[in-house]
Amino acid sequence: MAIVYLNGEYLPADEARVSVLDRGFVFADGVYEVIPAYGGRLLRLEQHLQRLDNSLAGIRLANPLDRLQWGQVLEEIVKRNSENNxxxxxxxQVTRGAAKRDHVFPDEVKQTVFVMATPMSPVPDEQLENGIAAISHDDIRWRYCHIKSIALLPNTLMRQVAREAGAAEAILYRDDQVTEGAASNVFIVHNGRIITPRKDECLLPGITRDLILEIAADNGLDCEEADISMQMLREADEIWVTSSTKEILPVTHLDGQAVGNGKPGPVWRDMLDRYQQYKDKLRQGIAQ
Structure with missing residues (x-):
């Protein structure tokens, strides 16, 4: 049985209980983070905790734990759920806690803090060999997508639309400019250059996204943050989607049309190799 953390206690997942008046349940009034742990080592912990700070500040909620306390809780959850290494x-997840239902923030409230661990499944070989299909979709979400809010209904709706179209992801756009995927960041390779949309309120500043940019820069690859029009997306030699759990996936078909030659591209293969090398260093304790 998986062990979770809830409001200061470590307990089996099936024993964890949250009030039905919790504002996370009633209003989706909360934020979250997802952090991979490779070989028991948390990936980019400081960057994830900084993004958590930013998200909490964005919804005007105090952080219930300091960095040291978060580190202790997360390390303990990893330890208690790493039976098979x-x-x-x-x-x-942090919510504003339980209170009388009212749109206005309660004057006094105790945040609800929840942490769980899930075994990370490897990306299927078929997706690595053949890539995935994606659709394009108008970005129907709110304007503060840089906040990692638990209010994910628009994202889930767009992922469902993608699934019903036989695709694995929806690539979103506003005013003809690519923002991100429904649950991922987006990269393209265009005329030999790796490009990802610049950070603003329309997209989540992905930790995996930033790591890929860092790896590219460290290895002298031509990479930049810039606007990506829908025309550039459709003309791209390669398209990738990235996330903490899926890492780097090649999109080989977009809206039913082949991307490039319809197969995972060489720049993606090179970047995936470099990313795996980084993970190996993390497991050995020589990277963060």
């Missing part, structure tokens, strides 16, 4: 996906 497999890779884990750590999910943490």
């Amino acid at each position: 497999g890779d884990l996906s750590i999910y943490l």
